[in-house]
Amino acid sequence: MTPSRLSLELVPVGAVPPVLLRDTARRMEGILFRPVSVGEAILDAAPALDLVRRQYLASRLLSMLEDPAPPPGVKRIGVTNLDLFLPVFTHLYGYAQLGGTVGVVSTFRLKTEEETSVDLFPERVAKEVLHELGHTLGLVHCKAPWCAMHPSRWPEEIDLKDLAYCPSCAHVLALFR
Numbered sequence: 001m002t003p004s005r006l007s008l009e010l011v012p013v014g015a016v017p018p019v020l021l022r023d024t025a026r027r028m029e030g031i032l033f034r035p036v037s038v039g040e041a042i043l044d045a046a047p048a049l050d051l052v053r054r055q056y057l058a059s060r061l062l063s064m065l066e067d068p069a070p071p072p073g074v075k076r077i078g079v080t081n082l083d084l085f086l087p088v089f090t091h092l093y094g095y096a097q098l099g100g101t102v103g104v105v106s107t108f109r110l111k112t113e114e115e116t117s118v119d120l121f122p123e124r125v126a127k128e129v130l131h132e133l134g135h136t137l138g139l140v141h142c143k144a145p146w147c148a149m150h151p152s153r154w155p156e157e158i159d160l161k162d163l164a165y166c167p168s169c170a171h172v173l174a175l176f177r
Helices: 018-032 058-065 120-136 155-159 167-173
Strands: 007-013 036-038 055-057 074-080 084-086 089-092 094-096 102-106
Touching: 007 018, 007 058, 018 036, 018 074, 018 120, 055 058, 058 074, 058 084, 058 094, 058 102, 074 120, 084 094, 094 120, 102 120, 120 155
Parallel strands: 007 036, 007 074, 055 084, 074 102
Antiparallel strands: 084 089, 094 102
């Protein structure tokens, strides 16, 4: 799939405010210059719940997002307010298939008590969607601290990133000419 044919579908996983999904779609269209749609069906995350951890297994959610598979040229990112994990991590902001078709972003830990900006939370969500989309496009973590592909351990680290790929990552994707 060439980047020029890319489109993005955002899928609500659980109870996600529609306004957040619409805002994220608008932001992503402005960055990618590609169509971004919001799925109408809400994915029920219950099968991914780990009763012991009281969190949702991210890899299981990816499998659920793949069924049915996205159409050719479509990348699908689930957005959820649920707490995600993988067995080797206590929590995740997101998870995606490297070079695959699906990813998931969790808003559960993106809000912090010291937030003062109304726009901070939706921007964090958009940055994480862009990050996970990058993984589906084959990008690995970037060393440039301002790049959307830089890894983040805390929400405040997400704030330091731009809502864009650095020139090296963008060049790899050939998204910008």
